Amino acid sequence: MKTGSVQDFPSPGALIKRMVLHVIGQVRTYKQSYPGMMHALIFWGMTLLAAGHLISLMQMQLVVPLVELPFPRGQTYLVFELLSDLAGIFLLAGVSMAAFRRIVQRPAHLTSTWEDYYALIILGLIALMGYVNEGLRLLASSPPWADWSPLGSLAAKLLAGLGITAPTAAVWHPVLVWSHISIGLVFLASIPFTKLRHVIFTPLYILIHPDRKQGTLETINNIETADILGVGKITEFTRSQLLSFEACVQCGRCECACPVAASGIDFSPTKFIRTLHDEVQALMVSANGHNGHTGLLNSQNPWACTTCGICSTNCPAFIDPVPAIIDLRRHQVLMEGRMPKSAGETLRNLERQGNPWGMPPQERTGWSAGLNIRLIQPGDPVDVLFFPGCSLAFDERNKKIARAVVQLFMQQGIDFAILGPQEGCCGESARRLGDEYSYQVTARRNIELLNTLSFNRVVTSCPHCLNTIKNEYPQLGGDFEAAHVTQLLDPHSLPIRSQTGMPHEMVTYHDPCYLGRCAGEYDAPRKLLQAAGVDLVELPLNRENSFCCGGGGGQMWLESEGETRINKRRLDQVIHQGAHQIATACPYCLSMFEDAVRSAGKTETVKVMDVAEILLAGMESSSKPENIPGIVIGEGVL
Amino acid sequence: MMKQWILETNGEPLAALRKFIMEVWTRAKLDYLLLPLKEEGYPYWMPRLINQSGRLEDFNPFAPVMTENISRHIPLLVDQNSGAKIGVLLRPCEGRALKNMSEMGKVKLDKVLTMSVDCLGTFPLDEYEWRAKRKGARKNLEKEGLRFARQGGIAAYRYRAACQVCESPIAGQADISFSVIGLPVRQYILVNTFNGIDEKLDFADFTSPYIPFALTEQREKTDSRVIQRQKNSYERISNILGETIPHTIDTLQEFFDQCGECQICMQNCPICEIHVPQKTRGGEYDPEDIIQWLTNCAGCGMCEQNCPSHKPIPVIFANLREQLAAPGGYALAG
Numbered sequence: 003m004k005t006g007s008v009q010d011f012p013s014p015g016a017l018i019k020r021m022v023l024h025v026i027g028q029v030r031t032y033k034q035s036y037p038g039m040m041h042a043l044i045f046w047g048m049t050l051l052a053a054g055h056l057i058s059l060m061q062m063q064l065v066v067p068l069v070e071l072p073f074p075r076g077q078t079y080l081v082f083e084l085l086s087d088l089a090g091i092f093l094l095a096g097v098s099m100a101a102f103r104r105i106v107q108r109p110a111h112l113t114s115t116w117e118d119y120y121a122l123i124i125l126g127l128i129a130l131m132g133y134v135n136e137g138l139r140l141l142a143s144s145p146p147w148a149d150w151s152p153l154g155s156l157a158a159k160l161l162a163g164l165g166i167t168a169p170t171a172a173v174w175h176p177v178l179v180w181s182h183i184s185i186g187l188v189f190l191a192s193i194p195f196t197k198l199r200h201v202i203f204t205p206l207y208i209l210i211h212p213d214r215k216q217g218t219l220e221t222i223n224n225i226e227t228a229d230i231l232g233v234g235k236i237t238e239f240t241r242s243q244l245l246s247f248e249a250c251v252q253c254g255r256c257e258c259a260c261p262v263a264a265s266g267i268d269f270s271p272t273k274f275i276r277t278l279h280d281e282v283q284a285l286m287v288s289a290n291g292h293n294g295h296t297g298l299l300n301s302q303n304p305w306a307c308t309t310c311g312i313c314s315t316n317c318p319a320f321i322d323p324v325p326a327i328i329d330l331r332r333h334q335v336l337m338e339g340r341m342p343k344s345a346g347e348t349l350r351n352l353e354r355q356g357n358p359w360g361m362p363p364q365e366r367t368g369w370s371a372g373l374n375i376r377l378i379q380p381g382d383p384v385d386v387l388f389f390p391g392c393s394l395a396f397d398e399r400n401k402k403i404a405r406a407v408v409q410l411f412m413q414q415g416i417d418f419a420i421l422g423p424q425e426g427c428c429g430e431s432a433r434r435l436g437d438e439y440s441y442q443v444t445a446r447r448n449i450e451l452l453n454t455l456s457f458n459r460v461v462t463s464c465p466h467c468l469n470t471i472k473n474e475y476p477q478l479g480g481d482f483e484a485a486h487v488t489q490l491l492d493p494h495s496l497p498i499r500s501q502t503g504m505p506h507e508m509v510t511y512h513d514p515c516y517l518g519r520c521a522g523e524y525d526a527p528r529k530l531l532q533a534a535g536v537d538l539v540e541l542p543l544n545r546e547n548s549f550c551c552g553g554g555g556g557q558m559w560l561e562s563e564g565e566t567r568i569n570k571r572r573l574d575q576v577i578h579q580g581a582h583q584i585a586t587a588c589p590y591c592l593s594m595f596e597d598a599v600r601s602a603g604k605t606e607t608v609k610v611m612d613v614a615e616i617l618l619a620g621m622e623s624s625s626k627p628e629n630i631p632g633i634v635i636g637e638g639v640l
Numbered sequence: 641m642m643k644q645w646i647l648e649t650n651g652e653p654l655a656a657l658r659k660f661i662m663e664v665w666t667r668a669k670l671d672y673l674l675l676p677l678k679e680e681g682y683p684y685w686m687p688r689l690i691n692q693s694g695r696l697e698d699f700n701p702f703a704p705v706m707t708e709n710i711s712r713h714i715p716l717l718v719d720q721n722s723g724a725k726i727g728v729l730l731r732p733c734e735g736r737a738l739k740n741m742s743e744m745g746k747v748k749l750d751k752v753l754t755m756s757v758d759c760l761g762t763f764p765l766d767e768y769e770w771r772a773k774r775k776g777a778r779k780n781l782e783k784e785g786l787r788f789a790r791q792g793g794i795a796a797y798r799y800r801a802a803c804q805v806c807e808s809p810i811a812g813q814a815d816i817s818f819s820v821i822g823l824p825v826r827q828y829i830l831v832n833t834f835n836g837i838d839e840k841l842d843f844a845d846f847t848s849p850y851i852p853f854a855l856t857e858q859r860e861k862t863d864s865r866v867i868q869r870q871k872n873s874y875e876r877i878s879n880i881l882g883e884t885i886p887h888t889i890d891t892l893q894e895f896f897d898q899c900g901e902c903q904i905c906m907q908n909c910p911i912c913e914i915h916v917p918q919k920t921r922g923g924e925y926d927p928e929d930i931i932q933w934l935t936n937c938a939g940c941g942m943c944e945q946n947c948p949s950h951k952p953i954p955v956i957f958a959n960l961r962e963q964l965a966a967p968g969g970y971a972l973a974g
């Protein structure tokens with residue numbers, strides 16, 4: 003069982019940072035301003051009120067004989083009164099905003115259950131009763147400082163207006179206090195059984211969640227001796243994953259950013275986590291020996307996800323559904339042999355031919371014909387090892403990217419070589435499709451090969467290869483410095499683009515998920531494009547909010563239905579923005595866009611190019627503008 | 641009545657198994673042993689009849705390739721060597737085939753010592769050939785299945801369709817069966833004996849009885865998971881094939897009509913070794929023969945492997961068997 007497995011515990015520095023930024027600061031909730039504000043009002047209202055009540059509790063006879071808190075007295079007490087009064091306003095305002103949102107606004111990604119209404123009702127009730135109490139108290143004793151409690155005074159005036167006199171107030175005050183306390187206790191008692199549990203689990207998970215790099219999956223270390231590979235039952239998730247399912251409040255931030263959900267596919271990260279949560283709950287309330295198998299897990303489709311990672315980037319609680327989804331895939335592929343048909347074909351190709359296309363491996367260097375590229379040899383050191391990857395080596399369209407990259411390298415005088423026919427697939431697709439075994443076999447072979455060679459860094463044009471080599475090979479003992487082509491090229495040494503060579507077109511840059519969110523590189527490709535002199539327009543969903551092209555997570559190899567294609571949505575966004583040319587830095591994105599452009603019949607109006615191709619086209623345009631490689635879609639093969 | 645014995649492997653499961661089988665050979669005074677062996681110059685493991693236990697040195701019953709259903713050779717072998725004591729080493733599908741053949745009444749097994757091993761799946765022939773050709777891959781390939789015995793095999797989607805849908809890759813239907821699925825094979829293999837063979841061969845002299853401990857639970861869990869996996873694979877594959885395959889005896893007749901007269905499937909089928917379906921005067925196969933064929937089918941998939949157009953006969957038969965067993969299905973022959 004993995005349930006007991008030990009997670010890397012964060013360092014004290016990381017703990018403090020998480021505490022300040024995300025537990026107290028809750029910075030991620032403000033990405034959406036209305037719900038962020040709403041949550042902040044409730045959070046700060048409740049926090050101040052809880053602290054205030056704790057201080058008041060310390061003054062009571064229950065604790066006074068033991069300790070006496072000499073605070074607050076005098077002037078401080080007046081500030082204390084004012085703050086408590088304001089906290090109540092915060093809470094009421096937050097609850098009203100939340101109720102308005104749930105009842106009137108009803109955003110599509112927000113599902114409401116009794117728990118949500120319960121939480122709002124009890125919070126509202128507590129605040130209202132608090133003010134009635136305060137009003138009765140002020141009415142009964144009319145202290146000189148009543149103005150320091152403005153809402154309390156207002157309540158007192160209202161009560162007086164209702165005909166309640168000071169003596170009546172003195173009689174009713176204790177009754178109301180006890181009712182207020184009772185409701186407060188109900189609130190406390192209901193924390194474990196309702197969504198209110200997030201006040202415990204969410205901060206806890208934010209503090210101790212594993213510090214994994216975005217896009218990096220956990221390795222199955224003991225693949226030969228582990229009893230179970232992947233996850234077939236809820237109890238096979240790690241402790242920290244189980245905690246994360248409990249930390250979710252179903253806020254829907256993942257779902258409203260998820261490209262899969264947005265495309266009308268029957269999948270939502272919110273509902274996925276909700277299902278896992280329900281399964282955990284079912285397990286907890288069942289008798290010992292329950293096998294933890296309600297079938298809910300099997301009802302989830304783990305094959306729709308593109309692993310783009312926007313869900314976890316947006317999650318205020320740092321919950322990451324992607325590893326859980328891959329865990330389900332791993333179990334289905336490795337233990338059950340249950341997977342989409344095309345996934346099986348891809349994996350077989352990958353094993354047999356060393357590339358997911360199933361092309362003969364000897365054709366791997368076909369793209370480099372006539373370029374005279376040096377092949378790396380053991381004992382022959384080189385600065386840059388260019389790893390084009392299967393996509394650039396075998397896809398006819400993407401071969402042009404490989405040629406463009408190499409020409410740019412030559413122009414910039416970079417000392418580089420390629421692996422040539424020895425190069426094998428990095429294993430990314432196998433890993434994302436759940437075949438951890440094939441991935442490990444493939445990756446180990448590559449690591450072994452790379453270890454025999456001397457180079458300073460591996461440079462890829464495919465962000466998927468980059469992520470695998472840079473972030474995942476270290477798990478198997480392969481430590482290589484890796485970079486993306488756009489990170490290697492120097493924008494300052496590019497020749498100035500001829501202003502007359504090419505017509506100016508509105509170019510938009512699409513951030514690939516694995517270059518942006520996973521490798522954190524947003525600026526390098528933009529700088530290169532600007533240096534090349536293009537008119538760059540930004541898409542509304544850019545940088546870390548970039549909307550996936552639909553090709554990641556093995557989706558490149560899975561079949562999708564016309565109406566729910568993700569690439570179509572992204573193209574619509576581009577067209578809406580008025581761009582005529584899409585620049586991207588990932589061969590999968592390029593293929594997905596070209597596909598979308600073709601099926602939308604827009605080949606005449608929208609062009610798709612890799613950043614490297616645009617740079618090269620800019621360089622060549624001054625000399626021979628009629629011959630720009632790779633600019634026209636649907637052109638014959640190279 | 642079944643008894644269980646433990647075979648300690650000391651990190652070398654294959655070597656321990658070979659030694660064990662040699663011991664059985666000597667004690668049972670076998671004249672011959674029929675098993676798949678690697679032949680010089682052949683990429684595959686071929687069924688071979690050997691007459692000295694020395695040849696066992698290079699045998700591996702878990703090699704992920706199956707060229708023939710060995711049980712097909714047994715009727716003739718027994719006929720031609722009356723009086724000789726013959727041992728056979730079988731995969732579960734071969735064991736099932738042999739049992740069905742014997743129930744069809746044509747094979748006498750009183751002089752045959754049957755041994756069976758858990759099966760960890762086999763690749764299609766071309767796939768195996770390609771894998772074995774890769775530099776240094778062959779050794780790994782042959783050991784791969786056994787390495788993942790504990791989990792019930794790895795990445796089963798790569799195997800032959802017949803293996804993916806095999807109803808039970810767990811050893812049985814034999815005098816002695818060796819269990820590896822769900823076991824830490826670098827430490828133990830479990831030996832199951834039936835019909836008092838352990839007493840006849842004095843197992844107590846060279847091995848120790850299995851006293852149930854934690855292994856049993858782990859093994860039962862894995863076994864049931866493996867069987868569930870096979871069921872799921874069967875459902876998946878039969879969904880994929882959908883309406884492209886015949887679902888009734890009548891459409892099966894049409895299916896055979898359309899596929900020509902080569903009968904290579906029947907030539908490779910152990911059940912047809914006992915009785916080849918005959919055509920009636922109308923040119924169709926006798927429905928009773930067809931029903932007998934498919935109800936006795938052991939699911940080894942040699943028909944599909946040898947079929948020039950790789951027709952998914954094992955899945956078709958499994959599908960029809962399901963319908964025959966269903967209430968209101970065809971009446972069973974005999």
